[in-house]
Amino acid sequence: MERNISDTPMLSNRYKLLETIGAGGMAVVYRAQDMMLERPVSIKLLRQDFSGNPAFREQFRREAKAAANLSHPNIVTVHDFGFDAGRLFIVMEYVPGKNLKALIRERGPLPVAEAVNLIAQACAGIGYAHRAGIIHCDVKPHNMIVTPDHRLKVTDFGIARALASINPDEHTDEVWGSPQYFSPEQAAGLAPSPASDVYSLGVVLYELLTGQLPFTATDAQELARQHREARPVPPRRFNRDIPPALEQIILKVLSKEPSQRYRSADQLGRLLAPFAAQPETLQPFPVEQPRSAPATFIPQAQEPASRPRPVYSQPAQPPGQHSGEGRSISDPFLSPLFTPDIIILAIIAIVLWVGMLPFGAYVLLKLGVLGVP
Structure with missing residues (x-):
């Protein structure tokens, strides 16, 4: 049974847990305060049954170190990781906003330009990781946080593995990723590749544009079979606003064979760029403000790292006016x-x-x- 937040108020005598902001089958995510650096952070605290496995702890340590080396505007930064009170945890930057799955539930299918803009940002972050030799392995909308100004950041590289450590001939009974979004090769237990992340990005884009997944089933085994064998319904049957050229890109991304997809997320992002909206045309959306922390733990006011600082300019003076004395410029x-x-x-x-x-x-x-x- 998961312990209440009050049972573990502090981790490593440094991180004060403030409130629960998410939970999954593997971990609970908290908004927290870094007492040493006086900044807000997010902490993913793994469940005890995972934390108690020494082999898993070592794998987690390696993957957290790899993720901590990633620095990109579209990736949630990993600050720290550790083991305390029998629990593994990873410390990340706190990003205000909501995950993409919650956005889909609230709004349904998104306009084409807005949806493509978000996936293009995900491609930029995941493509950067691919160039660093890291595969995400669990690309899904739950792992994409969207800020109010439409900046998307990919999170949860904690299960990613360095590309150099993957044996192309590896075969395992362990399946990486979420059944609704994983690739056919992941469904078959084969080693993932950058093309596996590209497939998952295609599934997320399909869902953003149509409001539904390309494959649905009541159990993971049937979902895995559909990913390996079934052909997706062309998305334009659900949304006629999707340009035919964009539909062809999505169907290519959802190819069963990795060699028939685009090689990396970077390549997919370049092809999606012409269909994406410009950021300044997107309207910001409100997000729920976090509950106030105890007064002793409230950090100094600071802007989230994910949002650019605004640049203020002086208002233009009316013709014939001088800002100093209000006299006519004709003097x-x-x-x-x-x-x-x-x-x-x-x-x-x-x-x-x-x-x-x-x-x-x-x-x-x-x-x-x-x-x-």
């Missing part, structure tokens, strides 16, 4: 022609001219130009 001494530098140069020139008058008169007198006897 010649407020004109850009009469700057302080020009005025000083003019005064110097006048002084020199006046000073040269006696000398000039003397020269002219000697030359007889003035005609003085």
Whole structure:
């Protein structure tokens, strides 16, 4: 039975657990406070039956270290991991917003441009991980957090494995990923590849555009069979707003053979770019504010790292107005022609001219130009 948050208020004498923000079959996620650095964080606390397995703890440690090396705007940053009170945990940046699955439940199918914009961001983050030799292995909308300003961040690389450690001939009875979203090769127990993440991204995009999954069943075994053998219904049958060219991309991504899909998430993202909305055209959506922490644990006000700092500019002045005194710009001494530098140069020139008058008169007198006897 999962212990209440009050039973484990502090981890490693550093992280104060504040409230539960999510739970799954493997772990519970908390909003927490890093007491050392005075910043909000998210903590995924694994269940005790997983934490008690020494082999799993070592695998988790390796994967958390790999995830901590990923630094990208579309990836939730891993700050720390550890083992305390018989529980494994991983510490991540706190990202305000909601997961993509909750967004689908609230809104149903998203407009094409908005849906593609979100998946293109997921492609950017996962593609970066692919270049670093890391496969996510569990791409699904639950692992994608969307901020109010439509920045998407992929989380939960905790089960990912370094590409270099994968034997292409590996075969195991252990299935990685979630049955609704995993690839045919994962369903068959084969080693995942970047193309496996690409397939899962295609499933998420299909769901975003149609409001439903390409394959549904009452049990995981039947779902696995459908991923391996069944052909998905073309998404345009559910949503006629999907351009035919985009439909062809989705169906290619959902190919049964990895070699028939796009090689990486980066390649998929480049192909989706023409269908994506520009970020400035998207309307922000409200999110539930976290409950206040005890006064001693409230951090100093700071902006979330995922949101760019706004740039403020001075409002434009009406024509003919000067911001200093409210005088008309038509006043010649407020004109850009009469700057302080020009005025000083003019005064110097006048002084020199006046000073040269006696000398000039003397020269002219000697030359007889003035005609003085």
